[in-house]
Amino acid sequence: MKNIILTGDRPTGKLHIGHYVGSLRRRVELQNSGKYDEIYVMIADAQALTDNFDNPDKVRANITEVALDYLACGLDPNKCTIFVQSHVEQLTELTFYYMNLVTLARLERNPTVKAELKQKNFGLSIPMGFLTYPVSQTADITAFKATTVPVGEDQLPMLEQAREIVRSFNGLYGETLVEPKAVLPENKSCLRLPGTDGMAKMSKSLGNCIYLSDSADEIKRKVMSMYTDPNHLKVTDPGNTKDNPTFIYLDAFSSDEHFARYLPEYANLDEMKAHYERGGLGDMKVKKFLNAVLQETLEPIRAKREELAKDIPAVWAMLKEGSKKAREVAGNTLAEVKKAMKIDYFVE
Numbered sequence: 001m002k003n004i005i006l007t008g009d010r011p012t013g014k015l016h017i018g019h020y021v022g023s024l025r026r027r028v029e030l031q032n033s034g035k036y037d038e039i040y041v042m043i044a045d046a047q048a049l050t051d052n053f054d055n056p057d058k059v060r061a062n063i064t065e066v067a068l069d070y071l072a073c074g075l076d077p078n079k080c081t082i083f084v085q086s087h088v089e090q091l092t093e094l095t096f097y098y099m100n101l102v103t104l105a106r107l108e109r110n111p112t113v114k115a116e117l118k119q120k121n122f123g124l125s126i127p128m129g130f131l132t133y134p135v136s137q138t139a140d141i142t143a144f145k146a147t148t149v150p151v152g153e154d155q156l157p158m159l160e161q162a163r164e165i166v167r168s169f170n171g172l173y174g175e176t177l178v179e180p181k182a183v184l185p186e187n188k189s190c191l192r193l194p195g196t197d198g199m200a201k202m203s204k205s206l207g208n209c210i211y212l213s214d215s216a217d218e219i220k221r222k223v224m225s226m227y228t229d230p231n232h233l234k235v236t237d238p239g240n241t242k243d244n245p246t247f248i249y250l251d252a253f254s255s256d257e258h259f260a261r262y263l264p265e266y267a268n269l270d271e272m273k274a275h276y277e278r279g280g281l282g283d284m285k286v287k288k289f290l291n292a293v294l295q296e297t298l299e300p301i302r303a304k305r306e307e308l309a310k311d312i313p314a315v316w317a318m319l320k321e322g323s324k325k326a327r328e329v330a331g332n333t334l335a336e337v338k339k340a341m342k343i344d345y346f347v348e
Contacts, residue, residue, distance in 0.1 A: 001178070005030060006146035008042030008085070011062035012052060015069040016209035017294070018193040018202035021252045022152035026183065028074040030150065039080035040144045040326060041070060043319070046086045047136055050129035051120055067315050069212050072305035077318050083326035084319055085140065090330035094139035094337060099132060101168040102161070107131055111157040119205070138162040143330035145178040153192050154201070156182060173340040193252060194245045198227030210294070212301050219298065223291040228283045235282040241273045246286050254293045262292040 007027055009019060031039055043066050048059045063084060070082060085091060107113060113133065117126060129136075141149060141162050149159055159182045166177045194200055195208025202209050210222050228246055232239035241247040247269075256268045266272045272289075275281040308315065338344040 001147065002037040002145070003035060003148065004144060004146045004178075005036050005039040005080075005148045005150065006042065006141050006144050006180075007040075007150050008044050008140070009066055010044045010048040011059055011066045012048050013062055013204040014065045014211045014213050016202055016204065016211045017249075017253075017298075018152075018209065019069075020073065020212060021193055023150045024070075024073050024075075026150050030148075030183070031075060031079050036148070038144070040146070040329075041075060041080050041082045042085050042140060042326075043067065043083070044085045044140070046092070047133060049086075050127055050133060053127065053129075063319070064312060064315060065213075067319060068305050068308055071308050071315070072212065072301045077322065081322045081325050082319060083322040087320075087323040088143070088326045088330050090327065090334040091136070091139045091143055093334060094143055094330075095132070095136045097337065097341065098135050098138050098165050098169070101165050101172075102135060104131075106161070106164075107134060110134055110161055112154060113157075115154070119203075134158050134161040135165065138165045141180050142166060142177045143333045144326070145333060146180050147178055148183050149180050150183045153184060156184075169337075169340075176336055176340040194248055196222050196226045196245060198243075198245055212298060213305055214298070215302070216295055216299070219294055220291050223287050223294065224284075226287060226290075228286075232276075232283060236279045238279045239276040239281070239283075241276055246283070246290055247273060247276070249290055250286075250293065253297055254290075258289075258293050258296070263289045 005027075007023060009015060015024065027039075027041065030036060043063055045059050045063055048062075049056065052059050067082065071077075075082065108131070113131065116130075116133075120130075122130070137158055138161070141159075151159060159180065163179050166179045169177050170179075192200070193202050195202045195206055196210065197206070197208040199206060199208055210219060214222070223246075226245055229240040229244050231237065250269055250272075254269055259266050259268055259272075263272070266275070272281070272286070276286065335344070335347075339347070
């Protein structure tokens, strides 16, 4: 069996560093590892429309932004297929068939769906498309027979539901679909990067993000205004590093080499943490170091992104070609599904 990856993002805004450490950086590593036969990267515009149905211009504009972020971070159209979800119509048909394999109660119990519903504050006016997001995601994954799905920790319940649907389908109709497995970031601090305001999750809707496309000045401003330890009022006060976004970001981004370049008085992050925890290290010094680390990491991404943005028609041509290839692959899977379900009536 082939080793195949399916991954992607909703185009509701530019991608931020939470996306980068949560999945995007890992995708590039997996792409370049040579261990995978096929890699599909989806811009999930149809899913984005489930809670942006009244603002299609927002979704349309952000398809370009997400594609630029992908390419700037190192995803290579020669090594992976980057496509637009709504232009692979087989995904919609698969979603319709899979809806019969899951109950409304099970969808409502999905922890990721519950958290998103609470954040969106839909009340009783929940769009059906939004509620069935896990079913749509199952269609995306199975259409390409993905064996591996790189995800952040908050998406694990979605993948487990996809696995349940696959097992249900195969149990009813015979072994047809591939049951996927998750690949989490190897660095635990990357599982779920908090917002700059200390909120549990970095989110575009909460405005607590550092974007991959942010200017150097914007990054510095956001870092210097970051939430830290509210009880660390004086430099001499002992500080908390475990729930402190500045140190969580350093866990995700910094290396011993960064300390050698920018803060040689510490050999590594553990030494810096120990100093902060016993007192005597101010937040401003930590933030200045974090800013230096982020600037070094994001500057080449931003520079490549600006260069790519000079030829948007080339970016759209790449997406068009990727979507064409994705349709062909998904079409083959759909034919197998319809045969297994005995609804391929007119195939000779």
